[in-house]
Amino acid sequence: MSLPEMSALFPTLQEVIFVLFALLIAVTSLIAAMAPNLFHNALGLVATLFGIAGIYFMLEAEFVGVSQILVYIGAIATLITFAIMLTRGMMFGRTSAMNRQGLAGAIISGLFFVVLLGIVFQVPWPNVVADITDGEALIANLGALFVSTYLLPFELLALLLLVALTGALLLARDR
Amino acid sequence: MEFLNSWVLPIILFWPAVAALLIFITNDERMIKWGSILASLLPLGLSIYLLAAYDQGVGGMQFVVDIPWIEPLNASFALGADGLSVPLIFLTTLLSTLSIYYSAGTIRYRVKEYFLMFQLLELSMLGVFMALDYVLFYVFWEISLVPMYLLIGIWGGKNRGYASIKFFIYTLVGSVAMLLAILGTYYATGTFNILDAAAAKPFMNLPADQALLLSSLAFWGFFLGFAFKVPSFPFHTWLPDAHTEAPTAGSVILAGVLLKLGAYGFLRIILPTFPSTSAYWSMWIVALGAIAIVYGAFVCIAQTDLKRLIAYSSVSHMGYVMLGIGAAASAMGRNPDGTSMLNDPAVFDSAAMAINGALLQMFMHGIITGALFLLVGVIYERAHTRALDKFGGLGTLTPYYYGFFLVAGFASLGLPGLAGFWAEFFTFRGAFALVPLWAAFGVIGIVMTAVYILWRIMQSLFFGEYDSTKLDHWTTVTGEHADGPTDMVAFEKLTLWPLIIGMFVLGFFPMLVLNYFNSFSVGMLESIRTLF
């Protein structure tokens, strides 16, 4: 057995890291959904988001990965955590995350998983991927696309933020 | 004259709409009642003009109006009248006028809405008889449901909610099936014009098996639409409920005109548009017709409610119409050698007779059953019950009423000299030649008709001694207390006289309407004969 053949039997380092990240995402997202304490849920969510950022890095989408960490973990998850910590009942309370439909939900999501699995095995995944330009050019490109091809979606994003702000005002302000 | 001839149909059609609008803005009940009566005279007068002005020598569609309407749909506002529709338009306006006149004397609450609904009803029925465009036809067909639904639901008897919704839903099921058939026909012919579609003979250019399948689908779509309305056995179950609960004038229109819409559809659309398919399925029509005749008659005998009895007699009598139509349809196919069966003059004559019989039956049944329902209303307004066992011996107490009922009853059972005779004669004359077995079966119905008219109605109502203990609460027609049955008053007599006279006149001179019908049926059969 030659060396390349032998090495094909072992996972590459990349694969090992991927599996680790995938496991992290799977376990922590379960915590986020099912832990009885809301604070634990939030921490689980943070870890999940972190794991997803890791996947982005592995795909060499550094910009997205950094944004993920900055925005989701740095801002949103922090906000959520603060909100929970400021509320005693939420911080220390224990509520079951399950209701009567737990079994049905498990069955449906299980089926969904099986279907996805089927698709994964059926898809003729391409072996060669397009060359990825180096990070800096990628970001420059991204910026250029935002003001050219994706100008309209970019502006719509702004509108979406406006809606969110107005809505937050409507919900939070004293009557 | 020129102007009148080209616009007479829209004027007749939309005059009730104008009247409805006037009623809508009027608040005085007397004015509404008299205004409605006067308003209904114009369409009646104009429909008499139609009878006179229709040129039978020329035949075909006359007074045609054709205005583009919904261009994206290729639907146009097309009206016309021929030998088939002219008498039926007259029947509609006549019965509408009489019903409105009768209602003016008997309707006491929500007067405005009532007469508004009646005008809309007249509009929709006239529209169906005049429309030459499928979309327009369907629109009027459906509109006719709404006022009748409300008439039954608001002014009906105890069980009116159930009866009205049953009426609506049953008919709606039929008409949505018809809508699909209309769409199918449109796809096959590219036109919504009823006459053009009939001339194009949809689906016939396809390979034989495909043609049969598709045209059968369309045929049964239309069949359902019309059979629910006729109503043909076994689609008749809504009819007794609707009739029993409807106000008197509503029953008159329902039996007199609305049922005819279904039969009209068979003759205007199904037979001319799908002749070979109709011939293929004709035995079903014949069988359903014959069964309806016999079944309806037997059920009549078992009834204890006078109005329900008359309602079932309608089922039975509309069976004659189906029998005639089916018999004629059976002659529309091909001989084994591929020539038209109608090439044989004897077959042609029999088919024409069958159609003429069916048409006469439609017209006569409108008059006779209209009168019968009015007569039921007369007694109901006084006794407030329709149970047959509560009556008896009315013959001597209310001679006028007895006389009217006698004439209408005998006309209904087909006594020679009265209107009903000719209808039955022609129908069976045609049917015996074309579908002898079923015709023979149908004869049982004629016998049973005599039984229920004479034994059930006449015997229960008029014969014997009057027994005041059976029913102690009598009123006059205006609702004041009375000690016993009182005879008809002037407005009731005036409502019924035209119908009674009609029964005699048409009994002796059936040609008065037969000529129109004959010009239609011969023309239609001729066009089918020359097809092959």
Place this chain on the structure above:
Amino acid sequence: METTLDLSTLNLAVVLPELTLIVFAILVMAADVFATPKNPAPRQWTPWIALAGVVAAAIVNLSVSGREVTLFQGAAILDKFAVGLNYIILLATGLGILLSVKYIPRINKQVGEYYALTLLTATGMMMMGAALDLITLFLALEIFSLALYILSGLNRTSPRSTEAAIKYFLLGAFSSAFFAYGGALIYAGTGTTQYYGIAQVTAAGLANTPLLYAGIALLVAGFGFKVSLVPFHSWTPDVYQGAPTPVTAFMSVGTKAAAFAAFFRVMLVALPFSYGAWSMPLALLAVITMAVGNFAALQQRSLKRMLAYSSIAHAGYILTALAGGAAEGADAALFYLFTYAFMNIGAFAVVMALEEMGAEDAMQDRAKGLGKTHPIMAFLMAIFMFGLSGMPPLAGFYGKVLLFEAAVAGGMIWLAIAAVAFTAVGAVYYLRVIANMYFADPVDESADEVNRSLPLDVGLAIAVAGTILVGVFPGFWMNAFQQSMALFGG
């Protein structure tokens, strides 16, 4: 790789109606700022400013409608279809605002934000029809959905309204996830998110089929949530019942119109070459939706829930035209939604007038005897009910004819037959309302007060005029919506 901005494709006309609405939304908020407890007048102007915005957007829409098909850098398109949808959305928004004028201040004082959000919702809905790129589509969807989550929870003192908002939000977020996942898979399968690009790749047979089909399935599920197809419909009755009635009226038409417009455009423009894969599933969905919607509506005691299930059934009718796959289907759907805007908002307006002060729901009993106590309201409701049941010559009839014609044109004759049969079932519960109004006696004489106001009356007048006039003279609008969609390569 150098990307330059090509100004010639920066065609602002494409989004001009949307921009108009945004400007007015900002004006509304600006006016609201000047309102103080001492001087509340500017706040009372906000509905009229919003209404002016709707009218202005309609005028702008009219002015851009003559142009040929124009693209906005492949992200959005202006064709007859988008223009037609804009009219429908603006109509629903205008009627919704008229309904809100007296109602909203009773439940929430912050009317300024309310009208601003309403206009922004409409903007998102209009973008749905114009979107020509899955990314644009997703953002438009998020904009109007987010706004609607908030609007349905407007009545913060009512548990039912809050429940509606939470439920709508959770399920809506769920559907957004489906949507995004589906879009991503389609991108993975075809290498592009632009509709024309997807059509090009699939036409050439270069797509990664399993990924593409999985993407389509998820996308259909996402749309299914928004237009409430069975089995994605469970939120509909609760949200319709719990949300403030003017919001329900507006969103029942607006969401459906916007989501269906986008649905038609994605399927007919981006994925016509996968027709074989999606036509039959959609046809089956349509049948289930019509069945569940109609039969469940039969059993409802609350008028709003009845209308909610009826709206599910109507989604099924519209879906038949899409399952047919013919381009006429898009025109039919637009015409249908146009008529539906009049009838459905009209019906909700009557229901709103029937709701007692403070109570949030009108039961079937409330309609009893209405023909005697409030003949005009009863008459209007009867017109809307007959219209919804598809009775000619009211507007709903021609819409149904066009829809079923489109199904037949696509070769789905059995589907048209099923749809027509369910129409007959549907007539039962519409008729029941009419029967209650005219054939029954009032249940409670004391509670027969009807909440009317001038704006509501104007809204009702527009709705009933539309229901009748579009029914009697449908030709003009059929023309306006004919051959509306700019198909790929067409």
